[in-house]
Amino acid sequence: MFIYDSATRKKRKFEPLIPGKVSLYVCGPTVYDDAHLGHAKSALVFDLLRRVLEANGYEVTFARNITDIDDKIIKKAAEQNIDITTITDTYTKAYHRDMDALGVRRPTIEPKATESLNAMYDLIQKLIEEGHAYRTLDGDVYFDTRSDSKYLTLSGHNQDEADLQSRVESSREKRHPADFALWKSVNDNSITFDSPFGPGRPGWHTECSAMIEKHLAGDKEYAIDIHGGGADLFFPHHENEAAQTRCLGRHELAHYWMHNGFVNINGEKMSKSLGNSFFIKDALSAYQGEVLRFYLLSTHYRSNFNFNEEDLIASKKRLDKLYRLKKRLFGMKTTEVKTDFQTKLLDALSDDLNVSAALSLIDEMVQSANETLDSNPKDKVVKRETLANLAYIEKVMGFGVMNPFEYFQFGFDKETKEKINTLIEERNEAKKAKNYERSDAIRDELAELGVSLMDTAQGTFWERTN
RNA sequence: GGUGCCAUCGCCAAGUGGUAAGGCCGGAGCCUGCAAAGCUCCUAUCCCCAGUUCAAAUCUGGGUGGCACCUCCA
Incomplete structure (x- = not known):
């Protein structure tokens, strides 16, 4: 098995951390709207990867998260004046419905942000203790990117001053423009969670690292074998995840990184x-x-x-x-x-x-x-x-x-199907009587309904015309 | 500006040093009452230029043309 590893930009032979087993983590959807074709592409690619790994004899533990804490969700809930869980439940169900229809198998583990808060608190706490994160006067907790000597080595980005200046600043007291929020304090009355760092909600990148530690990580050099997601996530999302995990001091995040292309x-x-x-x-x-x-x-x-x-x-x-x-x-x-x-x-x-x-x-x-x-x-x-x-x-x-x-009769209701079958029977009788004018007329009629006929030794079959 | 990707038949798309897979469309034929389906046969030298090599679509350099991320995004 060979896998193209985004981190090294090379196709590499796949070697599992533990013989015969594979841990695979993929960034899943934020459930604030219906899933689009891009979600489908990503889910399909990693569903295929999982199946191929299994066909190669690996026992695959496949985790794909559901992000159910997010500003977009909160915003939507506020706009529609409904509970945040109403939004997340609705779209989680919708996501499952769509993925099932695409034949995407359910992951082994599907962690949700709301169910992983303690793991996130632990992660943030540890990073603060180790000097890789700091609190601001606003009560936010930021990851200190300069404390990680390997920061940016995953994606290979260089950040110049101009680039950094252009980034939107949301908080005072941030030490470095590239630093990112692990915990956002919230002072208004929108949805908040009580944490050891005060009320607020987790930052964008926190959950994946926390979930991986909680559900998949072992004691090897890397927490998991393969981490996947859309190409857009490579930087900064995965770079930041990698930094968080690395600075926990136990291991690097993933042995292989896979990123799928975009759907236009x-x-x-x-x-x-x-x-x-x-x-x-x-x-x-x-x-x-x-x-x-x-x-x-x-x-x-x-x-x-x-x-x-x-x-x-x-x-x-x-x-x-x-x-x-x-x-x-x-x-x-x-x-x-x-x-x-x-x-x-x-x-x-x-x-x-x-x-x-x-x-x-x-x-x-x-x-x-x-x-x-x-x-x-x-x-x-x-x-x-x-x-x-x-x-x-x-x-x-x-x-x-x-x-x-x-498969071939997709989109026809029962009534129409019965009508089609009746016409086919009528046509077969006409054919038997060698009344080809009549049988061809019926075939034309069916063609107008979007139906193609096939006469075979086993009888006449029909298909929906493309 | 930073980082990276891509350019293969009308269309979609593999192949990354050894002489161009596959599909769609199109053409000819077999089968069929006629069709449909299925089957058979036919259709490219790989954006341009230069170089490396016995050998390049595949490597190097330079062009040209697309595109993505760097801001929420799978």
Whole structure:
């Protein structure tokens, strides 16, 4: 297994801290709004990573946090005059709903900021004791970046004076512009938590380091094997997390750092501020979750991803082929058979998640299976191996998990489906009577409903037209 | 200004020293009552220039053109 490590900017062979085990921590969402395609990309990438690690025989402990304390949440709660937990509960549920639809497996541990306050207090307290953090007259606690000789070595940033001057200052008494808040004291009546440092709320970066110490860290040179997140988090978020953990004096934070690229829409960066965010839930109303999964994973995770519907449709056609093969073998019992294909697939994915190579292998496998089944429909060996291959793809990549008929009939209500079936029966009778004019007319009628027909030896099947 | 990334067929996209994967679209054919699906065959020398090398899309230098982060963001 090879992983591109952002910290060293090199592809490195993966060596776990503890043989056979992997600890993986990924920065999860701040639950103040519905999840967008960027959240989906990140979640999908690390879901795939987890599956590939497992396929390589590792026991993976996967933590992804839920940030449920945040200024944006507090602001929204205040604006709508509702409780903060109403917001966080709503959007945590929404996040789970969307991720489930995308086939993202739930993490092993999903720590929340509100449930990790004691761990954060411990972390802050320790940093103060060790001289790496200080309190201001305002009651804030800041991390002293100059006390960490390795600060900025992770991301490789240089901060010049002009840069630092331009940063927004929120507090008096901050010793250095780069210092960041571990604890923000709050004097107004918005949501606060009582801490050993007085009422307030934790700073942006505090929770991840605290959660990692609490849930994952062992006694090795690094707290965890792999830390992941969006590319934007590399600096300053991860730099700061790394500094916090390092200054605790026990270990460095992560042995490998992985950052996924951004999702753009029609060339524009997707962001709240530009108001062109594209919610997962909206995409899910038009396409199967798995189509989105397949599309979002089809480009290498480190590249920026330019989301557009035309590409999504082209991508869907590729997934369709997998499902048609699945349909072809529908109802047959799957047994585990090790094949060369599976070995190659895992090899491709184990090379820093080379999904393109993996998809290419899948295409070839599908084509080859179809070819054999065309010429020799009763080939039992091929059927057995193909079924095993499909099951393997399902497990490692999460593609092909749906019932193939339902996959192709996405978006039709029961009533319409009945109507379609009635028309198909009528057409078959016309066909039997060799009344092709009538049967073709029915087919045209169905085409207008967005339905394509396929006459096969097993009967007439229909699919939703793209 | 600082840091980093990218430029491969009409489109999407792998490949990072050994002579260009795969998909979409398109064309020809097989199959079919006709279709659809499936199958077969066909379509690029890798932004430009210079260099290193027996050998470069892959390394080096210089251009040109995109992009991201440095402020809330996955």
